[in-house]
Amino acid sequence: MPTPPPESAAPGNSRVPGMVLKAFFPTCCASADSGLLVGRWVPEQTSAVVLAVVHFPFIPIQVKELLARVQQASQVGVAVLGTWCHRRQDAEESLGHFLEGLGAIFSHEPWLQLCRERGSKFWSCKATRRQAPTCPGAPGEDQVMLVFYDQRKVLLSQLHPPVALPDHQAGDAVAGAGGLAAVFDTVARSEELFRSDRFDEGPVRLSHWQSEGVEASILAELAKRASGPICLLLGGLLSLVSAASACRVFQLWPLSFIWSKLSTCEQLRHRLEQLTFVFSTQKAENPTQLMRKANVLVSVFLDVALGLALLSWLHGKDRIGHLAEALVPVADHVAEELQHLLQWLMGAPAGLKMNRALDQVLGRFFLYHLHLWISYIHLMSPFIERILWHVGLSACLGLTVSLSILSDIIALLTFHIYCFYVYGARLYCLKICGLSSLWRLFRGKKWNVLRQRVDSCSYDLDQLFIGTLLFTILLFLLPTTALYYLVFTLLRLLVVAVQGLIHVLVDLINSLPLYSLGLRLCRPYRLAAGVKFRVLEHEADRPLRLLMQINPLPFSHVIRTYRLPSCGCHPTHSWGSLCRKLFFGELIYPWRQKGDKRD
């Protein structure tokens, strides 16, 4: 097994002994004419990243000027690394000597000489050092390994997790953060070098991935130009809307309470935030923010498209009318079923014997409520169709808004079930509290509030007498209350489960990063998890040739990295605490809204 590289032998030595010299060569230059190799030398990794080939004829001064310009613009230490010789005819020995002479003009340690015969797949590579090696036993020539890479793909791709190369100012100084991350970074930052193509009239002729012509798309350019004014306009509109929604009228008590309870408002607020983020006039600082903006935009588009489809479906064939006609009978039916349920509870439910008096009281109380509820529904029935029609229009804001409205409508229509649950839970909770404290009295103990623990206490005889009596009464009334509590809690949990399902769907649409998934599907090299190497055809005594390809990020990682933050309406309990709350009769609030300060 190869050992990890030892420490550098001496300061000022620009190479790590024992490491093979790696030359990263772009595949687009493999068929280029002979010339000079231009790129960056990374001493810590002993690797030379070739970025382009400069062709004959050239004037050395102009080449040096070009390199200085590129170095200043991109903060990458670009230099002449060596020579490239592509022998097309057999008798070109003079070229060989000429190329060797160039080593004197452009001095670089080590000087790379790559050579390729016409019609042969195998290359010959030499890396020579002019300085006498300071470590004894180290050869004057290094072993070279060729790694081919696709320049365009490496330029456009982004490594995950992003390796922040610490110092961007001193390009060459710190590159040891990750050997391959340095290669990606070098290619990505050298855009200035790739600006000139072979149709330019410049003094220096370069060969690189864009030398056949700079790639550009009309649509992309138009979009870039148009995005400025559009962002300004939409940003202004959105700020008006948010200012309107933040005005004092909406902060008054009844309205603010209602807004905080409705999930539609939460969803609208979330969408407003997202759109403000997308249309803000600040440029994205890093690629992650850009992806986030793109994801939000695509998600909003999909949402609105689905919403419009729903709208067209609803408004066709008078479906809203049918829905409105069906709504009141359904509500009536539910109320009737509840009445039957209460009658059943007032009798002998499941063969259990209830306390007749308490049973009748509770049953009549709930029946009266139900009667009130049915009357209100019948009062509302003439207006239902118009309300539904206007609510249906909200689908053009997006499918998520319609689903939130549906969830709110379900909550409003089952408000009586919620009320019954609250009554039953409060009664049960009171009973449990009373029972637990009287049980302590029965055993001669009491709860010490100061010390937060159970202490023994001596009670008077009459205290004990009354306490025990009350305890017995509460204990024997427990089954009745518990049964009512159980039935209404189950109903409430059913409604909560339906609402929960709708919320899960809304969350999914909100947080799925569709743009990133599409990019991973169509342009997998843009999102890179790493690289992979393939050994190309090999001959003994020839340098090793490898092909470096991009290893795309798996889909699960894409979703995990680029997941959009959702509304924040997650259930706040774990299963254990939920069961505990149910047992003690504490009220459950499944949806904790953002900024909700209530208990």
Add this chain to the structure above:
Amino acid sequence: MEDEQSFSDICGGRLALQRRYYSPSCREFCISCPRLSLRSLTAVTCTVWLAAYGLFTLCENSIILSAAIFITLLGLLGYLHFVKIDQETLLIIDSLGIQMTSSYASGKESTTFIEMGKVKDVIINEGIYMQKVIYYLCILLKDPVEPHGISQVVPVFQPVGCHLA
């Protein structure tokens, strides 16, 4: 230069190890796992279909039969694509890194490349699998925060897929 030897894994199946020497700085080790046997495939298919036919005689619903066929096909495709490993390759390139490739029976290849700068050491580790102690090769990765710590232990070949005895 290639070199082939045969071994057996802890489940008794035959494994073949190929060693390729490309250059003094590059070597490849390739383990080929036993192929999917026709016998086990037939056995599983027959069990599933017999069970489906039994259910069909009880329920008289022909959807059960189509569902059984569907399940068998999907299950086979899923097994070939996600579970059954055909070949595992370890490519070691001096001063670049270590690359592990698993190719599945459906042709899918999943590759992981670990840079040499991240490798702390390559060790043979012992693990307890059911009632046996097995030895497997793994790579220790350096911890970016702590210079002497280890952040991850990466087994080189899939422990449950094929082990060398």
